[in-house]
Amino acid sequence: MASRKHLAAVKGAKVLMVGAGGIGCELLKTLALSGFQDIHIIDMDTIEVSNLNRQFLFRQSHVGQSKAKVAREAVLKFRPEISITSYHANVKDSDFNVDFFKNFNVVLNGLDNLDARRHVNRLCLAADVPLIESGTTGFLGQVTVHVKGKTECYECQPKPAPKTYPVCTITSTPSKFVHCIVWAKELLFAKLFGDKNQANDLNVRSSDGASSSEQAEDVFEHRNDEDIEQYGRRIYDHVFGYNIEQALSNEETWKNRNRPRPIYSRDVMPNGLGQQNGSMEKNGASNDVYSVSAMASLGMKNPQDIWSLMENSRVFLEALKLFFLKRQKEIGNMTFDKDDQLAVEFVTSAANIRAASFGIPLHSLFEAKGIAGNIVHAVATTNAVIAGLIVIEAIKVLQNDTKNYRMTYCLEHPARKMLLMPVDPFEPNKSCYVCSETPLSLEINTHCTKLRDVVEKIVRAKLGMSLPLIMHGSALLYEVGDDLDEDMVANYAANLDKVLSELPTPVTSGTMLTIEDLQQELSCKINIKHREEFDEEKEPDGMVLSGWTQSPAVAQDDKKSTANAGSTSNASSSMEAERTDDVETTPGRKRKLSEVPEAVNPDIPSVAGSSTRNPEKLELVDDDDELVIFDNWDSVTSKKIKLQ
Amino acid sequence: MDGEELTEQETALYDRQIRVWGAGAQRRLSKAHVLVCGITGTVAEFCKNIVLAGVGSLTLVDDRVVTEDALSANFLIPSDESVYAGKTLTELCRDSLKDFNPMVRVSVEKGDLTSFGVEFYSKFDVVVVSCCSFTTKKLINEKCRKSSKRVAFYTVDCRDSCGEIFVDLQHHKYSKKKNEETIECELQYPSFEESISVPWKSFPRRFSKLYFAMRVIERFEEAEQRKPGELSIADLPAVLKLKKELCEAQSVNESHIPNALLERLVTDTREFPPVCPIIGGILGQEVIKTISEKGDPVKNFFFFDAMDGKGVIEDISGNP
Numbered sequence: 001m002a003s004r005k006h007l008a009a010v011k012g013a014k015v016l017m018v019g020a021g022g023i024g025c026e027l028l029k030t031l032a033l034s035g036f037q038d039i040h041i042i043d044m045d046t047i048e049v050s051n052l053n054r055q056f057l058f059r060q061s062h063v064g065q066s067k068a069k070v071a072r073e074a075v076l077k078f079r080p081e082i083s084i085t086s087y088h089a090n091v092k093d094s095d096f097n098v099d100f101f102k103n104f105n106v107v108l109n110g111l112d113n114l115d116a117r118r119h120v121n122r123l124c125l126a127a128d129v130p131l132i133e134s135g136t137t138g139f140l141g142q143v144t145v146h147v148k149g150k151t152e153c154y155e156c157q158p159k160p161a162p163k164t165y166p167v168c169t170i171t172s173t174p175s176k177f178v179h180c181i182v183w184a185k186e187l188l189f190a191k192l193f194g195d196k197n198q199a200n201d202l203n204v205r206s207s208d209g210a211s212s213s214e215q216a217e218d219v220f221e222h223r224n225d226e227d228i229e230q231y232g233r234r235i236y237d238h239v240f241g242y243n244i245e246q247a248l249s250n251e252e253t254w255k256n257r258n259r260p261r262p263i264y265s266r267d268v269m270p271n272g273l274g275q276q277n278g279s280m281e282k283n284g285a286s287n288d289v290y291s292v293s294a295m296a297s298l299g300m301k302n303p304q305d306i307w308s309l310m311e312n313s314r315v316f317l318e319a320l321k322l323f324f325l326k327r328q329k330e331i332g333n334m335t336f337d338k339d340d341q342l343a344v345e346f347v348t349s350a351a352n353i354r355a356a357s358f359g360i361p362l363h364s365l366f367e368a369k370g371i372a373g374n375i376v377h378a379v380a381t382t383n384a385v386i387a388g389l390i391v392i393e394a395i396k397v398l399q400n401d402t403k404n405y406r407m408t409y410c411l412e413h414p415a416r417k418m419l420l421m422p423v424d425p426f427e428p429n430k431s432c433y434v435c436s437e438t439p440l441s442l443e444i445n446t447h448c449t450k451l452r453d454v455v456e457k458i459v460r461a462k463l464g465m466s467l468p469l470i471m472h473g474s475a476l477l478y479e480v481g482d483d484l485d486e487d488m489v490a491n492y493a494a495n496l497d498k499v500l501s502e503l504p505t506p507v508t509s510g511t512m513l514t515i516e517d518l519q520q521e522l523s524c525k526i527n528i529k530h531r532e533e534f535d536e537e538k539e540p541d542g543m544v545l546s547g548w549t550q551s552p553a554v555a556q557d558d559k560k561s562t563a564n565a566g567s568t569s570n571a572s573s574s575m576e577a578e579r580t581d582d583v584e585t586t587p588g589r590k591r592k593l594s595e596v597p598e599a600v601n602p603d604i605p606s607v608a609g610s611s612t613r614n615p616e617k618l619e620l621v622d623d624d625d626e627l628v629i630f631d632n633w634d635s636v637t638s639k640k641i642k643l644q
Numbered sequence: 645m646d647g648e649e650l651t652e653q654e655t656a657l658y659d660r661q662i663r664v665w666g667a668g669a670q671r672r673l674s675k676a677h678v679l680v681c682g683i684t685g686t687v688a689e690f691c692k693n694i695v696l697a698g699v700g701s702l703t704l705v706d707d708r709v710v711t712e713d714a715l716s717a718n719f720l721i722p723s724d725e726s727v728y729a730g731k732t733l734t735e736l737c738r739d740s741l742k743d744f745n746p747m748v749r750v751s752v753e754k755g756d757l758t759s760f761g762v763e764f765y766s767k768f769d770v771v772v773v774s775c776c777s778f779t780t781k782k783l784i785n786e787k788c789r790k791s792s793k794r795v796a797f798y799t800v801d802c803r804d805s806c807g808e809i810f811v812d813l814q815h816h817k818y819s820k821k822k823n824e825e826t827i828e829c830e831l832q833y834p835s836f837e838e839s840i841s842v843p844w845k846s847f848p849r850r851f852s853k854l855y856f857a858m859r860v861i862e863r864f865e866e867a868e869q870r871k872p873g874e875l876s877i878a879d880l881p882a883v884l885k886l887k888k889e890l891c892e893a894q895s896v897n898e899s900h901i902p903n904a905l906l907e908r909l910v911t912d913t914r915e916f917p918p919v920c921p922i923i924g925g926i927l928g929q930e931v932i933k934t935i936s937e938k939g940d941p942v943k944n945f946f947f948f949d950a951m952d953g954k955g956v957i958e959d960i961s962g963n964p
Contacts, residue, residue: 026921029719033685033917050659053696056744078719138664139929303655304667366655370663378660380696381932384689385925391918392950406953413940419926420948420955 009398010035016104016129017041018091018120020067022378023110023134025057026387028071031108032079034391039082040104043068044090048339054380092119092466098521101127106397108390109133112376114159118434118464119520121146121154125435126521130397134386138377141386141410145393145425148435150402156429167201172247173257174358177351181371184350185336188239189343191220193323193334202239228324232317236265240353260358268313292326294318294345295365303365307349309356316349338373347372385410385420431547433463439512439525440547444500446508446530449542451478452496457541463524465517472513475505481518500528650674654747658698669936673698674747676935677767681705681757681784682774683733685717685915686802689924690772690931692720695741697932701749702741703768704734705757717917758783766791770931772798775872778862785812785836796934799836800927801858803873804908805916805950807923808858810836811930811942818937833944834961842962844894852958854947856901860887861909873913880910919950926955 015036017027020043031039045067047058057074058067066088075084089095092115101107101123109131111117117133124131124146131146133154146153169175170183187202194200219238222231244262247253294315295301307315319342323331327342336343348368355362369375389408396404406422415421431438442458451470455478459468470478478492500507507513509530516523526545534542650658650667654674662670676699680687683706695702708714710728715721720740721728728736734752741750757773758780765771765787773784781799788795789812797812816831834842840859864883865872875883883906891898926946933939945958 030918030921033717033719033920035917049656052745053658053661053698056692056696059743060746075719078721078723080723301652302649304649366659366662375660375663377664379664379929379932380661381693381925381928383925384693384921384928388918388920388922388925389953392953395918408953414957417957418954419942419946419957420922420953422953 006395006399007035010395011037013105013398014038014103015040015394016101016107017110018107018116019043019110019112020071020086021045021051021110021112022054022380022383023136023386023390024067025055025071026380026383027108027110027390028075028084029057030387030391031394032075032082032084034395037082040085040087041068041072042087042089042091042096043071044088050339054378054383056380091116092519094519096123097519098123098126101129104129106394107131108394110387110390115464117154119466122434122517122520122522124148125153132390132393132397134390136378136382136386136410138379139382139410139412141382142407143386143389143393144407145397145405147397147402147405149428151405151425152428153432153435155434156426156432171201172253174354174360175257177355177360177363177368178371180351180354180358180360181347181368183354184347185372188350189334189336189347192235192320193331193343195333222324228321229317231324232320233265235320236313236316236353239350240264240357244357258359261356263309263353263357265313265317268310269317291341292322293341294322294349295341297322303369306362306364307352309353309362312349312352312356312362315345316353319346319349336372338369338375344369344372382410389420433524433547434522437525438547439527440545441527441529442543442545443529443531444543445532445534446500446528448499450497450499451503451507453542454500455496457543458526458545459515462545463515463517465515465520465522467517467519469516469518470513471516472503472505472507472511477503477505477507477513654698657745657747661697665932665936665938669932669938670698672936673700673932675700676769677701677703678770678772678931679703679705679753679765679768680772680774682776683708683714683718683737684774684802685917685920686800686807686924686927687772687774688718688720688737689921690800690927691737691741692744693924693928694931695744695748695750697928698745699748699935701751703751703753704738705753705755706732706734707754707756708733710736713914717915717920760787762787762790765795766793768795769793769935770796770798772800772927772931774800777872778866781810782835782837788812789814789835796931797836798927798931800923801872802915802919802923803861804912804914805919806854806857806905806909807919807946807948808854809923809927809930809942809946810839811944811946812836812839813934813941813943816934816937816941818933818939818941820939829940831941831943832961838962839944839960842960844891844896844900846962847960851900852945852947852956853901853905854949855945855958855960857905857909860890860901860906863890875910875913877907877911880907883910916950919948922948922950922955 013036015031015038017024017031017039018041020028020041024041024043028039028041043066046064047055047062047067047070049060049063051067052058052060055067057071062070066086068086068088072084072086076082107120107124107129109117109120111120121131121133125148128148130148131154133144133146135142144154145151165179165182169179170187174180174183187200190198191200191202220235222228226234241262241264244260248259248262295303298314298318300307300311300315322342323346334343336347338344344365348363348365351368351372352362363371389410393405393408405425407425409421409423411419411421428435430436433440442454444454455468455470459465459470467480468478469476469480477495479488484492495503507528509528511528513526513528514523515526531544534544650662650670654670655662658670678694678699678701680691680702683704691702691704709730709732710721714733715723718737720737721733722736722740732752738750738752741748757776765784771784771788773781776784785797788797794814794816796814796816799808799810801808811833812835813831813833816833817828818831819826819828821827844856860883861875864870864879864886865874867886868879868882884903887901887903887906888898891900926942926948930942930946933941942957943959943961945960946955947958948955
């Protein structure tokens, strides 16, 4: 590894880095020190305060600026002679197409989400450029090498679907704090401050069926003449009192469960106490809406404290009030943001009051924020180690030193005396639909399933395509693009609403469909098999994709309760599994190397984006603030709730 | 919970890492004083890591001025000669490090580290030495051990694509999580001198070759009165001769120390840049574990070689 030998390879190389976050900062610095002279870096994010503890190229004064741009400037200070090109953009933008990727000798990922990772993987395969993938969480990390035809691609092994919860667990029978968070964030917060037209399960109660939905709509509306304090108490009493009473009336539900306790604001906060809440002046000075805080106006300081029921109730009312007084304009189009202090306060207090009602232990704002925001644990040291390992692999790739490619795990507890454990890379999976030609197989009821369902539930959600095209033989059934004429658009729109067997070119059992994504230059084939019946609970999509095994996305929470969920019985809510205790294990391929640690496995959290190949392969997500957000995974089906 | 609470500013800045090691550990970190002697690329990485982590103070010792060599793997030094001219390595690093985290006090101490007494070293909770001789390592380790309060002692060296960390925590108490439960543990460490006196014959069959190679180089530099890293390919025959003698004296087979490994270590004594963040990262993590009294620390050597990619812990205490 004498520096001279590799220097030539490094000097002439053109490198693309995707991500300028925790790993990205370390990587850009290490590439520059290692002699790389032409580095391009893409990142769509801007800098936040919570980045500064590890993204060391950024300072307080950079908050709000482009990560890619600031990282570039910082590194040029100690290596002014090299060329760094920054892009403040999404890697999924059409500018970054296959031709763009072909410019590079190697692509290095420091990403934070599965969607972008899959996208980059496909472009690297299409452009035939080697990819080095990486991820960290806490003290754990990994680096993998993906070279077309030589090692497996990033998608050769299926990634676990996000953790899901039955809707009724969220709406009626929470048993863990996370259920209360999902309820507070995805249902209550969305109902009060989000898009009113969005489907919302909050008003679906196990007891009183469909009739309640209209009523409930009225309850959440703020009447023009209504005092804001009164409005807050009315909402409080409705969701924590009345709704619980309603749920209690269904005796069936509580046979094997602890009965929840209805909570009314008058019991927790004697009249009048609410009014003396908060001195608004404290919030008045700043124009920054994100600095409005119920904690500040109530004189509460420590986010690590666990508030009492009364304190939570005061925060709840104060936060609600502040939204209406200080941020009225945003109401109706807000989505939860973990960096929005007031939103975090509202969700924390609402989740805690609900937890109190159901006898679930309360949590601090700090903890609640971590769960609600899917915040990944991150430290500088692991990112630094991973960045060093990425550069070592990149140098091997540039020298075409195939036999020495390794994937490396960074462990918290040594296994076979090792903290850094190299393993031989896997060979490509012959049945991978992304890097091989093997067709997938789709069981579906061709007589009653519409093309739209196939596009949304399979092509977008499962195959992760963003610009799909569907062909039956030479006949085009569906296509997305800017350059389509009106007739075609109308034609495709009509096709979407037709059931498969009634399409102009009917899709029936035995049909082979070709699905392509023009941007990703990915093409795959799907064999259609007709099937009459599907299990509503186990196969909620009403179709089953196989060939490339998708791990089951079933949460191990109480499934018994699904019977109570009425119209939403086949719905499930999901969140990305960050700190789940249950590591999913599916049998993986046999390893060539026996060096993989059995001992490691119990310590590795099942992280979103992680492979289901445990214990053979421990795959961790990166680093950055959000955990994997399965943008295209679940959001297309309105019947699912996910915490994101 | 001991001590005062973290400030709002600290909680916001350290949010992601408090989620890893907890608020109690963060408080301990903010009260810890760390001394670093000898600035290298690896040490620069280490300093960055613990400044970001939020230690109370960091003191740097190294009177050397900037040279081309020092620039090569050190991102703390601005490349502009008009900025670095006339300044010592430590002064330049201090200025950069201060910028990383305004909550950490970073300072420079001038002088020769061998001349500092026990009372100087006892001001610190952690002492890290790099690029110093075998004798100096032993001397400082002993001074740390003489302090009435425990001073954790580390050495770190990186040559070519190889790195070595030595750890002496004397007597270390800590807690760790096992099956959801927190358990209390204790470890007893030997000193550097005790550790390297352990007969090679007593080591298990699969043992880090880098350990032996580093001892050969260390002895060679000591005997020839060279500064650490003051070697070239011309020294190889003499180094190989010393290896033979040492192996004979220790009654171990010469194949334990591959000549190719020694050749790498004498030919390119500079740090291979991508190895610096790896060794500096592991060392940072270890120091954080020690200060926070959380998690199993390395006992008592760590080795990394980019050639095979393994990062290995060896326990060399003489009482297996």
